[in-house]
Amino acid sequence: MKFDQYYISTDIKKNLADLGFKRPTDIQFKSIPSILNGEDVLAIAQTGTGKTAAFAIPVIDKIHRFKTSKRSYGIKCIVMVPTRELALQIGEVFKKIAQHTKVKIFTLHGGVEQDRQIAKIQDGVDVLIATPGRMFDLIHQSIIKTESVTTLVLDEADHMLDLGFIEDIKYIKKMLKRQHQTLFFSATINDEIKKLAYSQVKTAAIRIQVSPKDRISKNVSHYVMRVDQDDKRLFLARFLHDHPEDKIIVFVRTKVRAERVIKAMQREGMDDLVTIHGDKDQAERNQAMHSFRSGASRILVATDVSARGIDVPDVNYVINYDLPEKEENYVHRIGRTGRGMNKGEAISFCSSEEKELLEAIQQFIDKPIEELKISKKGYAEIVKPCIDTPKDLRSMILGAEPTDAKKSAKKKRG
Secondary structure, three states, X not given: OOHHHOOOOHHHHHHHHHOOOOOOOHHHHHHHHHHHOOOOEEEEXXXXXXXXXXXXXXXXXXHHHHOOOOOOOOOOEEEEOOOHHHHHHHHHHHHHHOOOOOOOEEEEOOOOOHHHHHHHHXXXXXXXXXXXXXXXXXXXXXXXXXXXXXEEEEOOHHHHHHOOOHHHHHHHHHHXXXXXXXXXXXXXXXXXXXXXXXXXXXXXOEEEEOXXXXXXXXXXXXXXXXXXXXXXXXXXXXXXXXXXXXOEEEEOOOHHHHHHHHHHHHHOOOOOEEEEOOOOOHHHHHHHHHHHHHOOOOEEXXXXXXXXXXXXXXXXXXXXXXXXXXXXXXXXHHOOOOOOOOOEEEEEEEOHHHHHHHHHHHHHHOOOOEEOOEOHHHHHHHHOOOOOOOOOHHHHEOOOOOOHHHHHHHXXXX
């Protein structure tokens, strides 16, 4: 079934066509009809499968059909998200799908002045995409009123639970006096999330789970490489030098390490790097993401705080410089590549100190991660390079397939 066959606004169909959306993904195909019918939905799907559009399309369509003019008479939908980056990302998706409709979208988050945000809300908003902190600030100031809200969306619910937002979720539910629809979206599921979800949606809620057996998208090939902690910067430098045209995200465990990695790579002669982490103000984070998206910077060094807010479709590689301390973050990190119909690759550097973290990740995804083994000679050449060191890190991996150039050379000799 194609989008032009759905019973949705012509304006929205045109926007979807302009965005290159022809057919719905699995999560969109299964979610959109139920949301249009006003049913509560509990949806679990891998990252990068089009979850945002799965609820944005029907939410925008319902509000557009209900309104008789562009004037807004109260917030109709609140989308709660855990991080600023994710709020901005979702806001952009909503705005693109809502072009030329009567629906007014606004993204609310901390880290910026309130005055402009207050003015925008008072001017009229239909869909509010918000992080809990700033939203509750403005609710308590009586700026945000919830009397007209008919739809509540909880996105990345597993992460919201991790960050301790469960009481905020319960609080906002109590504030919604009108009968409303609840849409609960999450990339991972466990007993805690099930308990939270079932407490927030109606008993008759539609339960949707896409690709539950494999937490990793089939578009992502992922590997682990054993590297001593002190040698990781040398392996990263080699990999980045080997891929001069590719767009790469490097994940580290802390903001201090993010800055250290940036400086180490700059000493290696790389200047097309940017970083985002918790110590960066919102303007710096926005600037870094714009630079990365546009291609002005091809390498992004990030912490887990921002892992779920990075939606850049053409990321070629993800490097886990440090393994994540929470195993579910592995899924979210490597899900930054291989998005949509694209293919991607992720490589994790694992030191001896991270052995238990690796075991926890493999248990979580319920399968071993393929190991890229490097010969002792190859390892030594990376740590202490000599003049005739092979150009490509892959040529040092035991059992690796020859590159296309080598394959063609062998054919010619044969």
